[in-house]
Amino acid sequence: LTSKLPHVGTTIFTKMTTLANAHQALNLSQGFPDFETDPRLVKLVTKAMEKGNNQYAPMIGAQALRDAIVKKYDQIYNVEVDATEQLTITSGGTQAIFTAIATVVKPEDEVIIFEPAYDCYAPTVELFGGKVVPVRLLAPDFRIDWDYVATLMNSKTRLIIINNPNNPTGKVLGKEELIKLGALLEGTSILLLSDEVYEHIVFDWASSQSVLEIPTLRERSFVVASFGKLLHTTGWKIGYCVAPPQLTHEFRKVHQFNVFSVNAPMQFAIAEYLEDISYIRELSSFFEGKRNLLRDGLKGSRFTILPCEGTYFLNINYSGISNEEEFEFACSLTTQHKIATIPLSAFYKEVTNQQVLRVCFAKKDETLANAIAILNQI
Ligand code: GLN
Secondary structure, rough: OOOOOOOOOOOOOHHHHHHHHOOEEOOOOOOOOOOOHHHHHHHHHHHHHHHHOOOOOOOOOOHHHHHOOOOOOHHHOOOOOOOOEEEEEEOHHHHHHHHHHHOOOOOOOEEEEEEOOOOOHHHHHHHHEEEEEEEOOOOOOOOOOOEEEEEEEOOOOOEEEEEEOOOOOOOOOOOOHHHHHHHOOOOOEEEEEEEOOOOEEEEEEOOOHHHHHHHHHOOOOOEEEHHHHOOOOOOOOEEEEEEOOOHHHHHHHHHHOOOOOOOOOHHHHHHHOOOOOHHHHHHHHHHHHHHHHHHHOOOOOOOEEOOOOOOOOOEEEEEOOOOOHHHHHHHHHHHHEEEOOHHHHHHHOOOOEEEEEEEEEOOOOHHHHHHHHHHHOO
């Protein structure tokens, strides 16, 4: 068999989690909470099952959940989303991203991505014959030069992918940056995939940003979101995609033959849980407390801490400790010091060694205290 993805191996998240488990290390690599989901939400799943919501959900998603999402966009962003024409429930953010790319990318199309980039973008583009055009951003500020991006745009450019707030950098593109992107794309036929799965985890009084608020972007965008990040339920694999009617129509042609529909009881449970959206408004301060705990706890360590404006990842630089390459250093931290992280180089196509590790702080305070104790001794 000729591999369709010859350069792709097992994801770094699986690799590091497997290594962490094998060495009984504290796992701050793969991004998932180690604390419990709200028992009330769990009970709502049981309730939905007992009520008989155990057969196929509608292909586009349960009406109640789509209505809850529409309400969220109205109340948080003051934007209107049509539950029937513009919104599809997916099996997590990753399936939404995969389906959006499958929907629009044809062989020879170019897709601009910003590195460090979340790991699924490039292989999915390549699977559909697209050519990845990476824009390399470097630590510590990971600034985007939009004039440079403009020089990469041509008649073959089909799609730009952004991730805001950004995994792994923790950087947030504010409204001004999004407006610049809007100006860049105006008058072109380039589409945008905006991965907003960490939209409700933003710090220091920043507010959530969605490209849906910018008309020139909205008319060309697939916006992807995830309930795993919102509700501490990464194992439920439920997310959604918002797009203009024409794009949604095409998106659903692929979606219906990929998963057809997403597990029903959890959709009903989430819909009921989100009747009170104050939960969403409190999420940022919940994670900001954890960011501060980790950041402040490492102030006396030999690591240098990079800025973190959103997401639940903090990046730390170890150039004061070792010259080792990132993956090797991350592995030795796991096996010798019993703490697993993600090497930043995993998110770049070409080899980089910025001596930076990504640390997940979606963890109990006691886990973070243990992590701080270990990292302070290195
Ligand atoms: N989104 C998670 C992270 O960044 C990983 C998800 C996965 O394991 N594929 O760590």
